[in-house]
Amino acid sequence: xxxxxxxxxxxxxSEAASLELGCNYSYGGTVNLFWYVQYPGQHLQLLLKxxxxxxxxxxxxxxxxxxxxxxxxxxxxxxxxxxxxxxEYFCAVTPGGTDKLxxxxxxxxxxxx
Amino acid sequence: GxxxxxxxSWVICKSGTSVKIECRSLDFxxxxxxxxxxxxKQSLMLMATSxxxxxxxxxxxxxxxxxxxxxxxxxxxxxxxxxxxxEDSSFYICSARGGGRSYNxxxxxxxxxxxxx
Numbered sequence: 001x002x003x004x005x006x007x008x009x010x011x012x013x014s015e016a017a018s019l020e021l022g023c024n025y026s027y028g029g030t031v032n033l034f035w036y037v038q039y040p041g042q043h044l045q046l047l048l049k050x051x052x053x054x055x056x057x058x059x060x061x062x063x064x065x066x067x068x069x070x071x072x073x074x075x076x077x078x079x080x081x082x083x084x085x086x087x088e089y090f091c092a093v094t095p096g097g098t099d100k101l102x103x104x105x106x107x108x109x110x111x112x113x
Numbered sequence: 114g115x116x117x118x119x120x121x122s123w124v125i126c127k128s129g130t131s132v133k134i135e136c137r138s139l140d141f142x143x144x145x146x147x148x149x150x151x152x153x154k155q156s157l158m159l160m161a162t163s164x165x166x167x168x169x170x171x172x173x174x175x176x177x178x179x180x181x182x183x184x185x186x187x188x189x190x191x192x193x194x195x196x197x198x199x200e201d202s203s204f205y206i207c208s209a210r211g212g213g214r215s216y217n218x219x220x221x222x223x224x225x226x227x228x229x230x
Contacts, residue, residue, distance in 0.1 A: 036221075042223070043117075043206075043221050043222060043223040043224060044157075044206070044208075044221040045221075046218065046220075049218065090156065090157070099145065099162070099210070100147075100159055100162065101147070101157075101159065101208075101219060102159070103156040103157045103158075104156060105155065105156045106155075106156050
């Protein structure tokens with residue numbers, strides 16, 4: 001079945017550590033790609049998005065993601081995490097020709113001071 | 114800008130009753146609104162897509178007679194859970210999409226937690 005996979009379910013890091021969260025999708029053709037963050041008790045917020053062009057996308061709060069078409073991946077990275085990055089992170093895909101957001105299962109990130 | 118609100122934020126009801134959840138786009142006109150359901154420790158699952166002035170399109174497996182969606186204006190969509198049962202208990206989230214440059218981006222509401230006793 002076509003899907004969006006986030007293999008890291010729970011990540012625990014110390015402040016200043018580097019972060020990489022994996023996201024793979026199984027849809028062919030053109031896709032739009034998103035990373036959303038959900039801070040505790042808050043609603044989903046867009047971190048960054050990729051539609052076309054430069055496959056390295058920079059988002060808010062120092063996050064970036066790289067679209068690797070050959071690997072069907074859109075991994076999220078941050079060189080140095082902060083305690084305030086503690087949140088749930090969701091990768092999402094809009095398959096070509098549709099306007100539906102298909103979400104991954106999410107990754108819970110905990111950052112300790 | 115691009116704020117989406119939901120009301121109520123949480124609701125507890127008895128089995129068999131109906132519950133209405135509102136989703137409003139506060140500072141933009143939402144041509145399309147989406148309704149999602151999120152179970153504990155799981156991802157968001159799209160339930161239906163609604164376009165202003167037309168019938169909602171439901172995802173496979175979602176009962177349209179149970180989850181009634183109305184998108185009567187460009188700033189308001191409602192989800193009514195009819196004859197709710199305990200298995201309908203969940204976190205319901207709406208999102209809204211406007212036109213123009215933000216056409217490909219959905220803005221999410223804070224969610225409504227429904228508990229059916």
